[in-house]
Amino acid sequence: MSDQESSSQQGAPSGGPFRAGTVAVVGRPNVGKSTLVNAVVGFRVSIVSRRPQTTRHRILGISTEADGQIVFADTPGLHASGKRAINRYMNRTASGALLGVDLAVLVVEAAGWREDDQRALAAIREAEVPCVLVINKVDRIKDKSSLLPLIAELSGKHSFAAVVPISAQRGVGVADLRRSLLALLPEREALYGEDEVTDKSERFLAAELIREQLMRQLGDELPYATTVEIEGYREDGRLLRIDAVIWVERDGQKAIVIGAGGSQMRTIGQGARLAMERLLDRKVFLQLWCKVRENWSDDEAQLKRFGYTD
Numbered sequence: 001m002s003d004q005e006s007s008s009q010q011g012a013p014s015g016g017p018f019r020a021g022t023v024a025v026v027g028r029p030n031v032g033k034s035t036l037v038n039a040v041v042g043f044r045v046s047i048v049s050r051r052p053q054t055t056r057h058r059i060l061g062i063s064t065e066a067d068g069q070i071v072f073a074d075t076p077g078l079h080a081s082g083k084r085a086i087n088r089y090m091n092r093t094a095s096g097a098l099l100g101v102d103l104a105v106l107v108v109e110a111a112g113w114r115e116d117d118q119r120a121l122a123a124i125r126e127a128e129v130p131c132v133l134v135i136n137k138v139d140r141i142k143d144k145s146s147l148l149p150l151i152a153e154l155s156g157k158h159s160f161a162a163v164v165p166i167s168a169q170r171g172v173g174v175a176d177l178r179r180s181l182l183a184l185l186p187e188r189e190a191l192y193g194e195d196e197v198t199d200k201s202e203r204f205l206a207a208e209l210i211r212e213q214l215m216r217q218l219g220d221e222l223p224y225a226t227t228v229e230i231e232g233y234r235e236d237g238r239l240l241r242i243d244a245v246i247w248v249e250r251d252g253q254k255a256i257v258i259g260a261g262g263s264q265m266r267t268i269g270q271g272a273r274l275a276m277e278r279l280l281d282r283k284v285f286l287q288l289w290c291k292v293r294e295n296w297s298d299d300e301a302q303l304k305r306f307g308y309t310d
């Protein structure tokens, strides 16, 4: 998908060479990978929720400015390889995204190194790709003087090409991070057109925005049981008509998604529609259904059908 407005990043000419390359953003779930990619790209290419394992696919977010282009691959959070096929798909997708990229970004939280972070670092080591460590959520650190010892401690975990503290949510350190990453990329022509912000279609982004509402509204009850399929997507003058199915695994889950008298479904639909209108800059007419497909998240054939393909 491209977006003219969002590529208003054409800054002042730097006078230096134009650099371009691919950067895989990896880390354990919930550390802020998608927030980081959205912040640098300046466009909501990837959905965000406070629930772990929100991102399920590799999603490119492209940042183009006068001095260079960074093609980020946002990835699912690497986690203990679950029992379900969807967990294996997500881990495979995250590790696979490291293959052939110019650079990796390992995102961790300023709260400190956790065992799960080690899993992500191991994947980076295995891919033998240079890595920048990003320490995110520094806004949560009250005593900023504790940041220097933390940077020193984490710098010892691997020979990182750079260590950059940021708050992706507040935009703190994001410009510095972009500069650090670009400096590590080769002199090269842009890989994508300057108005392109993602490799994903509007249709995909629309499905993700519905899933974002599901994660935000029902993440505590149904964190991983839902997926979204777009059945109809058509322009009708200035209006975009979207028909979508929310798939769950059991009747009880369907009752939760629909809510009393359809109230939950209305809230989800309203939130998703508004987010779509903002992102796609068009009026949207969204119709939602909820259907049961038993055990879809542990069934390879169903996963493929719902777009979880390598």
Ligand SMILES: Nc1nc2c(ncn2[C@@H]2O[C@H](COP(=O)(O)OP(=O)(O)OP(=O)(O)O)[C@@H](O)[C@H]2O)c(=O)[nH]1
Pocket (backbone or CB within 6 Å): 027, 028, 029, 030, 031, 032, 033, 034, 035, 036, 047, 048, 049, 050, 051, 052, 053, 054, 055, 056, 075, 076, 077, 078, 136, 137, 138, 139, 140, 166, 167, 168, 169, 170
């Ligand atoms: N305080 C604070 N919260 C943040 C920051 N960055 C992200 N968050 C929050 O952390 C949560 C997870 O953010 P995501 O961007 O979805 O994290 P992710 O690593 O992509 O998560 P997965 O999809 O689970 O892999 C959300 O509630 C974000 O709003 C930050 O800089 N500061």
